[in-house]
Amino acid sequence: MRIFLLIVLMLSFSVNGATQLTIWHMSKELDTDYKAIAARYSAINDDVNVTVHFFPNEELKSSALRAFNQHSSPDIIIFSSDNVGYADVMRLSVLPADMIAPTMPAAVKDALQYRNKHFSVPLFAGNHLLMFYNKALVDKPASDWHQLMAQHPTLKAKGVKTLALNYQEPYWFALFASLFGATLVDSNSDNATLNTPAMQQALIFYQQLATTGVVNGQCNYRCVSEDFFNGDYAYAVNGTWALAEAKERLGTNLGITLFPQLDGRHIAPLASYIVMVFPNNALSSEKSNHIKHLVDFFRQPEHLAPIAQRHYLIPYYQSYTAINTDQPSDIQVDAKINEQRRFTQLMPASAAMVSVWNGMQKGMMLYQNNTLDAAAAAELMQRVSTRDQRLLKTDVQ
Amino acid sequence: MKKKWSLKNLLITQFVLCAMIPALLLSSLLISEFRTIQTAEQIIKQRAQTEKALLQVEFELEKLALQLQQLTADSHAALAASSGIFAPNARNSLLQIADQHPLAKAVLLVDTTSWAVEAVPIDAMLLSLAPIESQLAALFEQDYTATKSTYLVSSAELTKSLLKATTDKRPLNPELNPEIIPDVIVMQLPLKLSDGTANDPRSRLTGAIVAFLPVHSIKALIEQYTADATLQNIYWQDQALLTTLSADEDRVLTSATLAVPGLATTLTIDFATSKTTVLSAITAMTYRYTLITFVFLTVVLLIGWFFVRLEVKPITSLNALVRRYAQGDLQQGQQYFPFSEFEQIAAVLHTMAVKLREHQELLEGRVEQRTIELQQAVTELNNTNAELVKMQQQLVEAAKLSQIGILVAGVAREITAPITKSLEATNALQQENLHINQAMQNNVLKRSVLENYIQESKMNIIQLNQHLRRADELIQSFKAVAVDQSVEQRRNFILYEYLQQVMLSLRYELGQYQVKIDIKGDQILVVQSYPGSFSHILTNLVLNSLQHGFSSDQPQSISIDFSVLADGQLQIIYRDDGAGMPEPVLNRIFEPFFSMAGQQGGSGLGLSIVYNLVTQRLKGSIVCESQPGHGATFIITLPIRIVVKHRKNVDA
Incomplete structure (x- = not known):
């Protein structure tokens, strides 16, 4: 229904004569900021009307695909860079050369390439999960999972829950997969690599956290955000996108720490860029110039810098300058983010990468339901991911 | 002793029974009526409730079917069958349906290879679709022409998997559901991708939505809606799906039908309610x-x-x-009671008591007076008795005197004849003498006259002599008897002779009758005793026989047998053949003054004197045996001293 209204709105604007540019994104925290930039752009450019719409991650992807049939595709989608793996099914426009700045750092260039092509324009880097803690509840944050588990009885005695995890989200589970050395995809072959002993260990450990009560198996995003901000949890794992609100809600009680180690092994949070893509070959449409103009406008430092500062992100300006050089708002937090960032693992923009989540979630749930053992769950993850990846290669249209 | 009823207990029992019996009878009748009404109402209520419940279930099934239909219209679902991108959306839709429809124990989104793309609950991902393989294959073969269908499959394995994989928070209670119904209703809807709504070759079948509704779950839901009735059985095409029936007890049974959307025929469901439950209110x-x-x-x-x-x-x-009062306490005052009736009774009792007391006092006075009078009477009686005793003695003496009188009279009578004869002889002699004398004086004496005189004188002298002798004999005899009767001296006497003399002394009395006297016994036996007493005894016995037993106009006999018994006692048996006596008379003959009614002449003391003489004087005993018409026998046994015994050799 929402999409239908959106289409009606877009059509109405077209009827009025102004070029309608639509941006869909999946970051609720940045919605206001995006809309502000769009509004500024629209204000400056009378012939262009930019509308910004937020959709949750999964809905955004499916809605984008469905929009093709209804000829109501957005012109720009802002999402995490790993989703570039949907380039085929979303008919993402390959960036023309003029949109690929020579000044783009090589590492970024490599990270954003899919099949040796550029489909996305980076806005921010530093999009990954962090370990938050409440200084009012934790004197010294655990640096080891055993320590954290040892703190559990004490915290429980105080009536405080230990760790908030968005338990059933595979993106959160991926942290623990990395703890046991599992890699979700093989970058070389662009295949999912989920059916591994490391994945099985991760499943077992993850389940153990729930069975010991360190985490609540029914926890969702509310736990890691609202409940943590309310002081119900001592620790929470949330994304960098939540830092601003966390700082606002907890103030000086907000602490950021490195993910605890397990027997010397580190967690490598999956990181991505926040990028702009152009579905349904938008850059080949009649609105391509307007789109390019809007992208340039967006990527001006005066627009991205405040957002990056507020949300602890690394902005990528049109000129690819001033990266990570802004004044941090909180020295301690920024330091820990930077420290954690050293352990992050960039999610490749690949079909394999975008295909692992569905399988991972089904495997996790079946294992958590005790329907499958760890080995069978890992095997199912692999099968589902393989199938999804195979389907991605098929033109759904 | 027979236990007596207490009035109090009786009244209490009466109270209780009067209260209880009508109450119980009325209530039993009412309860019976209530039970009938309740049962009829239960049938109506149960039918209404079960029909309502089934309508609710039908409504939920319709809603489910509608939502599944809507889901197929959502391209997300059709896309999800062919792309993992849409999996979360499809999953959310399936979750929403599953949440709203717990009857659907599993909702699967399958692609055309029967791969479970999404499943709710997640465990249903692993569900074996073999039981519906043919139906799915048929669906996929139809491609864009495929239509939804609902069918029933029977697979215990599938049902168990579904119930195990359920997300339903209500646990399956094996006790409440002892039998798992293996049948599952399957709603199968094709997923198609098309540009429009037209169902034409431009559409493409991408998969199907399959919802599994175990009949077991439907049963559980129905049971949930029909808390008051027990689901008895479910029939599909007249076949019972439940084989384990509830215990056969008294139940209220109703039937209702459940229409499952798309299913060819309805399910018939029997409900039952235990009458115990139905009548629980009652x-x-x-x-x-x-x-x-x-x-x-x-x-x-x-x-x-x-x-x-x-x-x-x-x-x-x-x-x-x-x-x-009964114990005699008549002095107590009048008591007052709360009830007038008792008050009246108490007053009457009091009045009676007062009167009784007065009467008692009067009686006591009278008794006292009577006692005095009685004492006086006793004294008088004693005096009288003494007088009587004295009189008796006097009478006895009088009797004795009477007997002596009799004796004297007898003597007088006996002696009168000889004396009269003697006097006649003397007179004759005097006349003869006078005649002789005159003749002599007149000298007219003649020889013949003298001779005659001499003859006559001789005759008269002889006669005179005879009569005087006779008189002397009589006097001697009477003297002996009289002396014995008047003077009781113990002496020796010949018993036989003495008895003869006594009989002789009674010649006059015996002469009035035709009596034969027969005395038998030792004629020389001499005994030492009181002969007077013997005389008294026999005289009285003879007089008794004459006066009371004999008739003067016919011959009678008296026999007196005496003998010495082996113990040395003398036994005298006096027997007459008189009229005899009846037993009542016999029993009283020895009583003083007892005399047979209608008979005259007796003093009533004769036999009493006999008795006293025998028992007191002679220290013996006497018994009498008699029967009317057979005479009387007196047996007298006496301790006696034998002076001379009968010698047997002499007698012989």
Whole structure:
């Protein structure tokens, strides 16, 4: 229904004569900021009307695909860079050369390439999960999972829950997969690599956290955000996108720490860029110039810098300058983010990468339901991911 | 002793029974009526409830079918069958349906290879679709022409998997559901991608939505809606799906049908309610009533006890009052009672007591007077008795005198004849003498006259002599008897002779009758005793026979046998053949003054004197045997001293 209204709105604007540019994104925290930039752009450019719409991650992807049939595709989608793996099914426009700045750092260039092509324009880097803690509840944050588990009885005695995890989200589970050395995809072959002993260990450990009560198996995003901000949890794992609100809600009680180690092994949070893509070959449409103009406008430092500062992100300006050089708002937090960032693992923009989540979630749930053992769950993850990846290669249209 | 009823208990029982019997009868009737009404109402209620429940289930099934249909219209679902991108959306839709429709134990989104793309609950991902393989294959073969269908498959394995994989928070209670119904209703809807709504070759079948609804779950839901009725069985095309039936007890049975959207025929469902449950309200009411009755009866009992106590208390007091009166306490004053009736009784009793007391006092006075009079009478009686004894003695003496008189009279009579004869002879002699004398004086004496005179004188002298002798004999005899009767001296006498003499002394009396006397015994036996007493005894016995036994106009006999018994005692048996005596007379003949009625001449002391002489004087005994018409026999046994015994050789 929402999409239908959106289409009606877009059509109405077209009827009025102004070029309608639509941006869909999946970051609720940045919605206001995006809309502000769009509004500024629209204000400056009378012939262009930019509308910004937020959709949750999964809905955004499916809605984008469905929009093709209804000829109501957005012109720009802002999402995490790993989703570039949907380039085929979303008919993402390959960036023309003029949109690929020579000044783009090589590492970024490599990270954003899919099949040796550029489909996305980076806005921010530093999009990954962090370990938050409440200084009012934790004197010294655990640096080891055993320590954290040892703190559990004490915290429980105080009536405080230990760790908030968005338990059933595979993106959160991926942290623990990395703890046991599992890699979700093989970058070389662009295949999912989920059916591994490391994945099985991760499943077992993850389940153990729930069975010991360190985490609540029914926890969702509310736990890691609202409940943590309310002081119900001592620790929470949330994304960098939540830092601003966390700082606002907890103030000086907000602490950021490195993910605890397990027997010397580190967690490598999956990181991505926040990028702009152009579905349904938008850059080949009649609105391509307007789109390019809007992208340039967006990527001006005066627009991205405040957002990056507020949300602890690394902005990528049109000129690819001033990266990570802004004044941090909180020295301690920024330091820990930077420290954690050293352990992050960039999610490749690949079909394999975008295909692992569905399988991972089904495997996790079946294992958590005790329907499958760890080995069978890992095997199912692999099968589902393989199938999804195979389907991605098929033109759904 | 037979236990007596207590008035109090009777009254209390009466109270209780009067309260209880109508209450129980009325309540039994009412409860019976209530039960009938309740059963009829239950049938109506159960039918309404079950039909309503089935309507609710039908509504939910319709809603499910509609939502599944809507889901197929959502391109997300159709896309999800062919792309993992849409999996979360499809999953959310499936979750939403599953949440809203717990009847759908599993909802699967399958692609055209029967791969479970999404499943709710997640465990259903692993569900074996073999039981519906052919139906799915048929669906996929139809491609864009495929239509939705609903069918029933029977697979225990599938049902168990579904129930195991359920997300339903309600656990399957094996006790409440002892039998798993293996049948599953399957709703199968094709997923198609098309540009429009037209169902034409431009559409493409991408998969299907499959919803599994175990009949077991439907049954559970129906049971949830029909809490008051038990689902008895489910019939599909007249075939019972439940094979384990509930215990055969008294139940209220109704049937209703359940239409499953898309299913060719309806399911028929039987419901039952235990009559125990149906009538639970009545039973509860009965219990309540019983309790109320118990309380009521207790109250009635208490009231009854109170009233009975109130009623019985004056009775008890009255009882005590009467008992005291009965025990003779007539002095107590009038008591007052709460009831007028008792008051009146008490007043009457008091009046009676007063009168009784007066009468008692009067009686006591009279008794005292009577006692004095009695004592006087006793004294007088004693005096009289003494006088009587004296009189008796006098009479005895008089009797003795009478006997002596008799004897004297007899003597007089006996002696009169010889004396008269003697006097006649003397007179004749005097006349002869006178005649002779005159003749001599006149000298007219003649020889013949003299001779005649001499002859006559001789005759008269002889006659005179004879008569005087006779008189002498008589006098001697009478003298002997008279002396013995008047002077009791122990002496030796020949018993036989003495008895002859006694008989002789009674010649005159015996002469009045034709009596033959026969005395038998040792004629030389000499005994030492009181012969007078023997005389008295025999005289009285003979006189008794003559006066009371004999008739003067016919010959009679008296026999007297005496002998010495082996023990040395003398036995005298006096026997007559007179009229005899009846037993009542026989029993009293020895009593003083007893005389047979209608007979004259007796003093009534004769046999009494005999008795006294035998028993007191002679220290012996006497018995009498007699029967009317057979005479009387007196057997007298006497201790006696034998002076001369009969010698047997002499006698011989």
